[in-house]
Amino acid sequence: MQGNRGVVYTGNGSVEVQDIKYPDLVLRDGPGVPKSNVGRKCEHGVILKVITTNICGSDQHMVRGRTTAPEGLVLGHEITGEVIEVGRDVEFVKKGDIASVPFNIACGRCVMCREQKTHICTNVNPERPGAAYGYVDMGGWVGGQSEYVMVPYADFQLLVFPDKEQAMEKILDLTMLSDIFPTGYHGAYTAGVRTGSTVYIAGAGPVGLAAAHSAQLLGASRVIVGDMKDDRLKQAESFGCDTVNLTKHDRLGEQIEQLLGVPEVDCSVDAVGFEASGHGEGAEEKPAQVLNTIMDVTQAGGGLGIPGLYVTEDPGASDKDAQTGSLKVRFGLGWAKAHSFATGQTPAMKYNRDLMRAVLSGQAQIAKAVNATVISLDEAPGGYKDFDSGVAKKFVIDPHGMLK
Structure with a gap:
């Protein structure tokens, strides 16, 4: 079986890069997964090879111990990747697609999703409206600061980039579409x-x-x-x-x-x-x-x-x-x-397509604005420490060394 590594919250203000389970199209039991979400089948999902995944200030709140996040939680809700496996019920997303993953997990079927309020989807977290990857009280979905990650409801959620070569040229800007x-x-x-x-x-x-x-x-x-x-x-x-x-x-x-x-x-x-x-x-x-x-x-x-x-x-x-x-x-x-x-989480899908167009046209220079700084997966713990000190950088993790 193929391996996988990810950034794991270990408590006491620290994170480590550890071997973690390779994802499949089921939400398995693990840190922070509500019992009623364990075993949830996700044939509507895909497996991504992560191209970029960013460290967020929201991650830092957990690492500092300012939330009730459990130890062992795989972090990361800012994800961009290549589709390498497609679930049985996925119709439109294809292997090889490069896509941005909105940090809100949303089903596309509930009343909130139909009203573009994907930040408070009522079907993905049994404990409260709204869910996210690798985040406390957000349904237990495994985070994407890793080499591979599972993304449910792929047809609805994924923002597929129209041209793969252009996407890789603009990847430091496009990686910001998942959240910030x-x-x-x-x-x-x-x-x-x-x-x-x-x-x-x-x-x-x-x-x-x-x-x-x-x-x-x-x-x-x-x-x-x-x-x-x-x-x-x-x-x-x-x-x-x-x-x-x-x-x-x-x-x-x-x-x-x-x-x-x-x-x-x-x-x-x-x-x-x-x-x-x-x-x-x-x-x-x-x-x-x-x-x-x-x-x-x-x-x-x-x-x-x-x-x-x-x-x-x-x-x-x-x-x-x-x-x-x-x-x-x-x-x-x-x-x-x-x-x-x-107030509240941002409904990322309400804006990400238009912002993608602004990036691809050159109108938006978001990577320059936030000082995007590329690090390897092994450098992630150091990135967390530097970010916590207040450096003027947005750390972008490159798990597979795919960036130029």
Whole structure:
């Protein structure tokens, strides 16, 4: 039988590359798999040879111990690969196809999927709406930071690239279609970015950078990015964003006024999530900081896109309320300013085809925006450590050495 290796969460803030089971078209028992999902037959699925699979900030939350993720979980929900085996019930996807895998697992049959709400499919996770690969409480589907992975509901889910040679030439951009490009775009789009908008992006990690680039694609006149790492801010500046270092400035409105002449923007995006920090030098963790800040600096009637991750259980939180996802949010301020809030996972399939076209036409330069950096599978543990330190890179794992 063919072998397989993958990145496995081993607890205590660490991951290892280990031998794992070669996938077949059944969801087997394993770490995080609900009993009612064990043995689920997936003849509607395919086996992929993974070409690229990316390290995500959401993975880091688990590795840091900030979720209830079980040890032994194979990580990875950002997957691009070549189809090498096709299930009996797959009709349109063919062996040899190269495709992007949306990080949301979705059946295509339920009411939510029919309404393009593939992030809350009701048929793929018996414990709650929505599922993802290699992620806590998301149905137990095996992650794709590996050499091979099984993808269910292939006809519905896979975004097959029209030309294989062109796809490999653009692979560092196309690999972002599985998650961070649609997620960043979703944040900007749901915030209401349009031609001429002024936008504040909280966080210059990969999703924040993707949101900033997406805001530009949507026609924003000014994009301001706030972060606490100089290297990340320089990366945002590299493609035309204004920046604010929040360790040096704890009054964001004043900085925005210096840039725009007014202390507010039209709309904002939270690309940080629940591990937010207070502002100013030496600030400590303050999970509601970003939410309260973007309400403060967004004009009345403005939109708040919130693709940053928030959780129902955070065992590493500093107070009991935050451990159950209860944050001290100034909701009255948002209500008084008639803000709109868009939260939850991104329905990647709503955007990925159009964003693929933007990549293939050269309009979108997402790999450059997020500083895509290729590493081998064996280098993944080091990539996790570097990413956790806040480097301005998006790590792309190349399990088979297929990239030029």
